[in-house]
Amino acid sequence: MNIKTPDYHSIEEFQNRSKKLKEIRDLGIDPYPHKFEPSHMAKEIFEKYSKKDLGHFDDAAAGETPLVKFAGRLVLFRAMGKNAFAQVQDESGKIQILINRELTKVDGYDVEKSKEKQSHIKFIEKKLDLGDIIGIEGNLFHTQKGELTIFAKKVTILCKSLLPLPDKHSGIADLGVKYRKRWLDLITNPKVIDTFTKRSRIIKLIRNYLDEANFLEVETPVLQNIYGGAEAKPFQTHINALHQDMYLRISLEIPLKKLLVGGFNRVYEMSKVFRNEGLDKTHNPEFTELEAYASYWDYNDLMKFTEKLYETIALKVNNSTKVEFGSHTIDVKAPWKRLTM
Incomplete structure (x- = not known):
């Protein structure tokens, strides 16, 4: 079978990064190691240390401040003589990294094996690119401007990236690309990570709420020989x-009601259903549905049960029953107004 070479292989940036990848491997460094164990995420570091008196540059250089291990994606790099500053981002946020000419070492790099005899800081500057994932082990300190920073003592290459990141200012302008390549949107837009995290938490809270009310969660067949429960094309x-x-289910309703017939008092399912119909900003052929x-x-x-569900989730996620939706503020506090149809 002939597999077509991806178009991006002809891009100069891909070729340059591929060359760097080969040079890294030729130096005996594994650019894709199997394991690295961070001690903290960025958010945890800020929560624990941002208000503490940690000391300054010299204290961190001497190893007299808290030691942390951190991993994330390199999103900013500035070389400044004896030092270089970087921003490294994980799923919880970004933190500043200081790389020092004398004290920062690259794990597995031997200057004597390098043809160019590059120093460790020069290796980082020349062989790493924005988008690479790196591990940092170092000591925390506050800069003169008060910014919490990791003084990197050891840098470990965890994943060499072969394609560039989207522009840091404009991000992803094409909505089609944004929705098809979610990973790029997640890298460049922290609000999307927050949305994903909130969605996951909301789903967990819904399950907890139903479980505590003695509903039994079940799984029913996705493939059905007769589809039903809604008006939709399968x-x-x-x-x-x-x-x-067979048909992919368009609703969860009928199998759940069969379980009631079988003797269960309370059941629910939260899973994917599929409708082969319109596609727009608020309609997707595949979506998650909850039926109880x-x-x-x-x-x-x-x-009463539904309005209390909304109130409970809003309080636990937003610490308020008021929810912002576009230009509207909606208060989901129970009880809600009743309208006769």
């Missing part, structure tokens, strides 16, 4: 072993 597929056409059913409840019970 995706169709075929099971070769049974010579049978309780025996012996009427619609009043369900309304």
Whole structure:
């Protein structure tokens, strides 16, 4: 089978970085090691040390300040004579790194094996690029301007990146690229990471709320020989072993109600459903749906249960029942107004 060479292989930046990758390997350094154990994330370092009197440059150089191990993506680098300053970003935030000509060493790098006899700081400047993932071991200090900084004693290459990051100022302008290449959007836009994190927490809170109300979480078949529970066009597929056409489910409703018939009192499922219809900013062919059913409840019970769910999540995620949505502020505090239909 002939596999087409990706178009980006012809980009000069990719070729330059690939050359650096080979040079790093030729020096006996593994640019993709299997393991590195950070002691802290950026947010944890700031929460624990930002207000403490840590000392200054000389204290960190002498190893008299707290030692941390940190890993993340190199997003900024400035060489300034004997020192260089960098910004390294993990999923919780960014932190400044100081690289020193005398004291900072690159793990596995031997100056004598280098053709150019580059110093460790020069190796970092010439062989690393923005987008590379590195590990830092060093001592914390505050700069003269008060910025919390890691004085790097050891730098470990964890992942050599072969493609450049999007422009740091304009980010990703093309919405299509932003949605297709989420990883780039996550790197350049911290708000997207916050959205992902909040979504994960909200899903966990929904499950906790339902579990505490004695609902049983279940999994029902994604493939169905008869689709139903909603008005929607399904995706169709075929099971070769049974010579049978099947459909991806468009709703969770019918299998859950069958479980009620079977004797369960309260059940729920939160999973993917699929509808082969329109696609726009608020509609996706594949999306997550929550359905919950309780025996012996009427619609009043369900309304109270639902509004309390919203209130509980808002308080735990935002510390307030008020939620910003576009230009609107919505208060989800229970009880809600009732409108007759």
